[in-house]
Amino acid sequence: MAAVIRVTGAWVGLLMDWLDREGLEAKALRVAVERWSSEETVPVPVWRNLLDQAVELAPGHLAPELAIGRGVMPGHVGALGYLALASDTLGEAMLAYQRYENLFYGVNLAQVSVEGSEVEIRWPREGNELGQRADGVGIAALVTFMRRQLDNPPPPSSISFMEGVAPGAAMAYEQFFECPVRWHDSHVRVRFPVSYLTQPMLSRDPALRVLLDRQAQALVRALPSDSAMDRQLQQVLLRLLAEGEPTLARASAAMHMSPRTLQRRLAGHGLSWQQWLDRSREQLASQYLQDPALSLSDVALLLGFSEQSAFTRAFRRWTATSPGRFRQSVRPLRSPAR
Template identity: 65%
Template sequence: MASVIRVTGAWTGLLKDWLDQQGLDAGSLRLELARRAAQDNVPVDVWRRMLAEGLALTPGRPAPELEVGACVTPSHVGVLGYLVLATDTLGEAMLAYQRYETLFYGTSLVQIEMMETEAEIRWPPSDNELGQQADGAAIAALVTFLRRQIDHPPPPSAICFLHEVEPESAGAYEAFFGCPVTWNDSHVRVRFPLRYLSLPMPRRDPTLRRLLDRQARAMLQALPQGTEADQQMQRVVLRMLSDGEPTLARAAAAMHMSPRTLQRRLAPHGLSWQQWLDRSREQLAHQYLEDESLTLADIALLLGFSEQSAFNRAYRRWTGRSPGRDRRQAVAKG
């Protein structure tokens, strides 16, 4: 497993943003970070080294890796930022992360367990593990990201790490997370009271709001002058696209109606279900191609295609052009 673990180039932007926040020059480290494009794959040992090099610039400060994690924005998590938009609750957000973690680490490590009164999201140790600094930054980013999506966010009930830190840093961890932190555990763990999973995700983060607005504009172009019921259908389709199964039967079931009723709802627009789905995908594709943090494979996933080649064929059918060509043009204009 160790050979496939990596992080994305977008994730290393956390360290760059922290260096900016602290006003640290960091010389050659900044040059190395600048060479990492968002879509690059960065081996975990390289990320671990760069993070340690950056944190060493603030000697004596307890647990600066938590400050790095607290810099997180949707741009650092790439496609997962878009997937969060499709979730309505904290529980759904956790499951979305579990489904698509492989986009982030190159493999699926996370485990989710529902206990009697708590939910636990955990990661087992591996031969080429991240190490305490990188684990600390990652869990700080996860908790910070969720805090920004929830009104009056409650703290986790417990957090566990594989390794131990100095007592001063241990105190900084407990103060940051607002809950007991356990060391030398068999897994990295984050626990929440089970009732937290139903907390709504109002998407208060400004960057996520902009992404949501872009998706809404794209869907509006697919179904102009839509009614409130049509907007409900658009939200359902966005959620199904992220699941990869945007079928008429599933959409109808999610809206508590028969497939025939859903088809009738589209009839005034002169569209069949498949025609509207294709139009929605095309408009969303144009929006996603403008985001350099998304690879073509990411975009294929967001649009509900099983593989990039299927997206490429569909895009050519819609536009007569390749998505790669339109991506280059969008980047050049930007």
């Protein structure tokens, strides 16, 4: 049976933030959004209905879905916000999105290809039940994220959607994206210069910086040192965890040293590689479990475990309690979603 597309509860929180920015009371919609934003998964029909209700509250806006998407923050995309931080370049972040899109939609739909001097990321019609408004929110969020990470970013080369909008809204789309927008295509497409891919991730976004600081603090507790090499090791670990392969061999290769040299470095702190890996995972897990935007399966993935059950067994070994009970016992961090 084909996988069913859905969105996350954290993503639905975009609507609450938009209502706040617009100063809209919308009591009934706020109650519904609050109810669904606490869920790990939200069916697409529910998301479309909530989005339609929001759009109806803004009759003076030609394309309010773009303003909703423009408000995206890392807390709205859950694990993908953290995975972006493990990327050195925008190209790596795009590949991380493609690899882990199923965390967000429940399926992998995105396709990335290089077309001459341009890169295209596209989503096919088959399996996409989102509709134009939801697609507009998603693409506005994607382009906003890219703009925040680049210095003086050029606009996308072109954008395509599978449905159409009224002429006034079409003009609003072109003004927002600052590029030609095509309608009634076979795919949703975003094209941009291939030079985007080598741009370093700047993390100028204050909310991204909050996540980065939390990760850094957790890793410092695992390896309390302020040397440049140890900070490099901490950043290498985040990338390896995101890739699901946190091994000594891969870490030493990424740091351009032999495994023996890295082992000696850790031995200077009284740690073996496995001890440091376990300690780092424990500290990161304690942080991630306080973020309500992350499901337990998200946390397991961020820590480099292939299955949630493996994470649960490891967490019990570290703390003598389950991840679920730990989450219930701590006060949640305010997710950087606003």
